[in-house]
Amino acid sequence: MRKRSRKFVAKILGRLWRLFRRWLFLTLSIGPMPEHIAFILDGNRRYAKKKNLKMGAGHNVGFNSLVVVLRYCYELGVEYVTVYAFSIDNFRRKPEEVKGLMALMKEKIDELLEEDTIVHKFGLRIKFWGNLDMLSEPARVAAERAMAATANNTGPVLSVCVAYTSTNEIVRAIKKSCSTKRDETAEGSLGFTGDPLRDGACGSIAVADMEDNLDSADCPDPDIIIRTSGETRLSNFLLWQSTLTHLQNPIPLWPEFSLRNLIWAILEYQRVYPYFEARRRGLAK
Amino acid sequence: MDLARENTWVWIPLPQKFQAPMILKLILGFCWYLLHLMVNLRHMGSSVNDLLFSYIISMGLLLKHQNLQLDELNSLAVVVDSEEAKNTTKIKQLLCWLSSIGIKYVILYDMQGVLKQTIRTDLESLTNTSMTPCSVVDAKMVTSLFHFEKMAIEIISLADGKEGVAKAASFLYSEHMKDDSEICYRSEPDFTESDVANALKATGSAGAEPDLLLVYGPARCHLGFPAWRLRYTEIVHMGRLRSMKFAVIVKTMHDFSKKHQNYGK
Numbered sequence: 001m002r003k004r005s006r007k008f009v010a011k012i013l014g015r016l017w018r019l020f021r022r023w024l025f026l027t028l029s030i031g032p033m034p035e036h037i038a039f040i041l042d043g044n045r046r047y048a049k050k051k052n053l054k055m056g057a058g059h060n061v062g063f064n065s066l067v068v069v070l071r072y073c074y075e076l077g078v079e080y081v082t083v084y085a086f087s088i089d090n091f092r093r094k095p096e097e098v099k100g101l102m103a104l105m106k107e108k109i110d111e112l113l114e115e116d117t118i119v120h121k122f123g124l125r126i127k128f129w130g131n132l133d134m135l136s137e138p139a140r141v142a143a144e145r146a147m148a149a150t151a152n153n154t155g156p157v158l159s160v161c162v163a164y165t166s167t168n169e170i171v172r173a174i175k176k177s178c179s180t181k182r183d184e185t186a187e188g189s190l191g192f193t194g195d196p197l198r199d200g201a202c203g204s205i206a207v208a209d210m211e212d213n214l215d216s217a218d219c220p221d222p223d224i225i226i227r228t229s230g231e232t233r234l235s236n237f238l239l240w241q242s243t244l245t246h247l248q249n250p251i252p253l254w255p256e257f258s259l260r261n262l263i264w265a266i267l268e269y270q271r272v273y274p275y276f277e278a279r280r281r282g283l284a285k
Numbered sequence: 286m287d288l289a290r291e292n293t294w295v296w297i298p299l300p301q302k303f304q305a306p307m308i309l310k311l312i313l314g315f316c317w318y319l320l321h322l323m324v325n326l327r328h329m330g331s332s333v334n335d336l337l338f339s340y341i342i343s344m345g346l347l348l349k350h351q352n353l354q355l356d357e358l359n360s361l362a363v364v365v366d367s368e369e370a371k372n373t374t375k376i377k378q379l380l381c382w383l384s385s386i387g388i389k390y391v392i393l394y395d396m397q398g399v400l401k402q403t404i405r406t407d408l409e410s411l412t413n414t415s416m417t418p419c420s421v422v423d424a425k426m427v428t429s430l431f432h433f434e435k436m437a438i439e440i441i442s443l444a445d446g447k448e449g450v451a452k453a454a455s456f457l458y459s460e461h462m463k464d465d466s467e468i469c470y471r472s473e474p475d476f477t478e479s480d481v482a483n484a485l486k487a488t489g490s491a492g493a494e495p496d497l498l499l500v501y502g503p504a505r506c507h508l509g510f511p512a513w514r515l516r517y518t519e520i521v522h523m524g525r526l527r528s529m530k531f532a533v534i535v536k537t538m539h540d541f542s543k544k545h546q547n548y549g550k
Binding site: 031087089092093166167168171175176182207210232233234235236242243244247248263267271275282283 | 314316321324447450474475477480506507516518520548
């Protein structure tokens with residue numbers, strides 16, 4: 001009897017929480033909402049140390065936080081979310097830690113593709129940005145399977161940066177641009193649009209050529225980049241794409257990042273939105 | 286310090302997307318303004334806190350801020366919003382402060398190149414070619430390098446960012462096309478980050494990677510600072526240029542000296 005009444009109370013509280021969240025999100029959407037939010041998931045290891053968890057457990061908790069935050073973002077109407085899951089620099093960590101992270105990555109990707117997850121609830125399209133050849137075989141295969149399985153979904157986009165750095169992304173874009181330009185020159189199909197940013201000088205690479213070949217080519221630039229744990233650097237993340245991005249660095253470690261922090265981040269963004277809009281209009285001229 | 290002007294109020298009309306009764310829109314709008322009132326009050330509190338702290342530092346009451354250890358700070362970048370960059374008096378004052386602290390290399394940046402037009406002329410007349418060459422960067426790599434007292438100053442803008450990388454890419458492409466071999470034409474070029482770094486040097490778009498970047502403007506944003514040079518730079522928002530304070534710069538330098546980076550390890 002007591003168990004049944006506790007269940008009933010939990011159900012009512014759950015409904016009240018969802019109702020409150022819905023009202024809060026509706027209120028926030030009175031102002032300008034970000035289309036694309038990027039996260040640097042910093043602080044998993046420090047969290048594990050703080051809570052006396054064993055090595056690797058911090059990343060597990062971090063993943064659970066990620067799923068919750070993603071749900072809030074998509075409920076808010078954010079169309080694109082990008083997360084910095086694993087940097088090329090992270091390969092320099094201890095081999096057992098890297099191996100553990102690769103295994104965790106594969107496990108969580110497979111979990112996301114199961115029924116009754118946010119991927120199916122929101123019709124997510126999952127993309128992986130980075131030099132995927134550097135991943136372990138099982139992790140790479142899982143990533144490719146996730147991209148193929150969700151390619152036809154029409155919902156919001158989750159971009160996961162693994163084996164990624166911005167400078168590596170730029171180098172790969174240069175390589176692709178050079179290949180394309182070389183092939184176009186060979187075929188004699190080089191067409192000029194009249195826009196100097198598009199054409200560059202004859203036979204040279206333009207900024208637009210490079211942007212067409214970045215991992216983020218079909219994604220708008222991020223409106224906000226949030227790095228948790230209070231750190232102030234970008235650590236080689238989306239450096240090219242963040243010209244007019246609001247950079248935020250809240251103090252909580254990633255596993256501690258909650259709805260309250262996300263709401264605050266959006267309020268801060270709305271506060272400076274007129275400034276960024278004016279700068280975007282200036283750039284467009 | 287005008288605290289009210291430091292905190293921007295945002296006025297956005299109710300969007301048409303809401304298919305809701307007017308009364309509900311009014312209630313939501315009121316709640317939205319309350320949330321933003323909370324944000325602005327928090328910023329005001331933070332401004333008062335910074336004001337008190339900078340007063341304490343400038344009175345020399347905090348000993349730890351008096352002896353700055355700047356061994357790790359090889360170069361400092363200052364990003365200024367282009368509108369604020371027109372205030373050349375403040376820019377010159379900032380450079381004097383940075384020189385007095387002992388900064389050896391400063392990279393001045395604004396999006397539209399206002400600093401190149403305004404400060405450049407003054408610095409050109411001050412730059413003395415007999416001065417000790419800059420040890421932070423090879424002067425041949427950098428097109429706009431000046432000297433002020435014991436400090437080297439580089440001035441760049443948005444044109445030195447993405448377009449600089451595109452120039453380096455074109456350089457690599459032209460080098461690649463010099464190779465007539467069949468293998469070259471079938472496979473993707475095998476460039477590395479070192480190749481791109483060397484191409485940036487060859488095209489005059491290279492430069493030092495700043496350890497610390499100070500942003501003067503309404504928001505924390507690097508405004509298109511060259512991406513290749515921002516990999517591990519600590520980015521700190523300093524507020525508006527018109528409200529800049531020497532003590533806040535000292536505090537920022539002190540906080541930087543306590544930072545530890547593990548570079549992904």
